[in-house]
Amino acid sequence: MQNLPLIGIPGVYRTHKQRRPDYGVSTTYANAILAAGGLPAILPTNIAAENWPALVGKMDGFMFVGGGDIEPSRYGAPEAPDSYGFSTERDDFELGFLPLVLAADKPLLAICRGLQVLNVGLGGTLIGDIPSQCPQAQKHDQFTSPRDTLAHSVSVQPGSLLARALGSTELKTNSLHHQSILQPAGSLVVNAQAPDGILEGVELPGKRFVLGVQWHPEELFTSQEAMLNIFKAFIAACTA
């Protein structure tokens, strides 16, 4: 039997007009993990903290995905314009769970909001709203375009975990974020940047695999092999 690593993905608490709330993630996240040879397991974020160590132990790796903004109080900032989607439960879970994941040295792939959770959890800060706080930056919040629209290039640090995963140091990515890293956490290394200086990737040295990207490779892995390679490298680390 093949050894398929189990990847825990904290779900997003979602409310709907005509049915009950659920915990879910976009199908593309699950598809990307499946395509790379992993077994995605969506986790409800109301699991009691006393059970988090057991949960960490049962999974081979974790993926933190996109969604609403982190509460700005978590990184000591006032609320920025156009903030949306705050969830105290999700922030509590992901920010509380992160140190356990890192202590256990379980691989972590952190996408979009996930990268921001990784940074804030390790003591970094965020640009609360790029359009109003970085007027010189290009448009990163391409929310009205198809999610696989290539919005800008990204330069990747040669030799980084990200570069090795991608097999490339120049990328075209989508861009579906109005926030980004302001001050990177001291322990993180920046590994990717857009031409306007907006930070697009970080990694944590000394761990098996801890990688954050600000774009959405799960929307691009069917059209760009380099994007699938991110998930393959993650799953390989979870299997090692």
Ligand SMILES: [Mn+2]
């Ligand atoms: Mn971007």
